[in-house]
Amino acid sequence: MRTPFLKCALAIIAKDLRAEIRSRELLSVMALFALLSVLVFSFALELDRAARAEAVSGVLWVTLIFASLLGLNRSLAQESDQGNLDALLLAPVSRSAIFVGKFAGNALFTGIVGLVLLPLMTVLYGMNTLHTGVIVTTLVGILGFCSIGTLLATMTVRTRAREALLPIALLPVALPFLLTAVRATKGVLSGAPEWQVWLQLLAGITVIYLVLCLLLYGYVVEE
Amino acid sequence: MDDSAIIEVEKLSKAFGLLPVLQGLNFSIDRGEFVMLFGANGSGKSTLLRLLSGLSKPTAGAIRIGGWELPREALAVRAQIGLVAHRPLLYENLTASENLDFFGKLYGMKADERQERGRQLLQRVGLSRRAGSLVRTFSRGMKQRLSIARALLHQPDLLLLDEPYSGLDQAACDLLDELLLEAKEARRTIILSTHQLTRAPEIAVRALLLSDGKIVFDGIGDRRSLSDIYRDSARAQST
16 A cells, blocks of 8 residues: 655645744745845945956855755754654555655655745845746756755764764765756846856756655655 | 464674674564563663664664565565554654654544544543643653554554553553553554563563573563562572
8 A cells, every 4th residue: 555646745835834834944944044145145245336247146155055054954953853753654655655755745845945035135236136047047956956955954964973973975966956056046136148057957966866866766765 | 474473573683883782683573472571770661662663774684574574675664553652652742642643644644533543542641631632741651651552543563562661651651551452452463572571461471582682582481480480580690
């Protein structure tokens, strides 16, 4: 007997949402970090308009990636600390469904932080970060980053130095997202037409990572 | 294969790196049997229960549960197993009834079935008045009772309990004894691990005694005879 894939994934998403609405452990920390980060960058980089256009996409993505790291660590720690990951693994469910459930929750929380961050950056940096191209790039980039992030956070969460280990493991693997996402965002903000090519590349990398993570999660999550 | 056996273990070994934890275990357990797994701390009881639940993979040897081989056919086995582990395996930011509902979904139970079974179990473990309370507000003993309800939720054929009495007060221990008796009467197979011989029943039960990762006793005994065997084993180990 195997519980249907979608039913299991939706149950995990609903559970994570309900727990987060109660505790606000993830979103509050991620949003606060993101807010402080863009503020610090805006004060530290006293830039003219041209330099700001160059820097703003980097600031956006560095902030999002570090905020997401905080969320990924906490999200998987909630499963691991009380042994709940074992409870999920004991159930007659596909490991891929567990991955999709956890990944969707992580992507949703990071997506909310991203959507809060964009108008804030418009105000602080004077750039139109609410452009549809930026919003789409942000959401696609978050999907890709959270897919590999969920996989690697599951690997590192059972180690003693998980807070340090996750960024060390994740940041090199996330470079393809960072590079393409920064290029696409920068392209949109500067009006360069090739941003769509970068966005397509980002979407392609996201699909590849997502499929790989779905296939690999079963091996990673079990002993 | 023996049709009456729900668990068959052959030459089972488990090592963590170079450290052997279980060495060449052989035993089988019949359907509906109640088995107590004794052993001092570090004797390999928890490791054996993790292997039987499919959460851990053996270094060598074979495990068959209900004729299915672990870990190769683990998916077929999972729905048959209920586990009470050292940790409660519960979500602190969900209520007691939400926890049971969530795990019911994972076991493919329908909404009305989840609701009814959850209500019955919460009542049975004495938590119906706290059904809407967050688990993080529960004491260790209350979490343990809810954990037992979670393990029984999908009516498993095989119940694995790892030190289930730890953290329970006398009333809760008596309640657990009642639940185990009910599960035994319902022909569920039960393996209960403990290092406390005081938890052994007055009446004779099958006992497996683990020492240094090996089974040093497999037989029927009551509290008194098992105490003697346990003491002799501990003495032999220390000399």
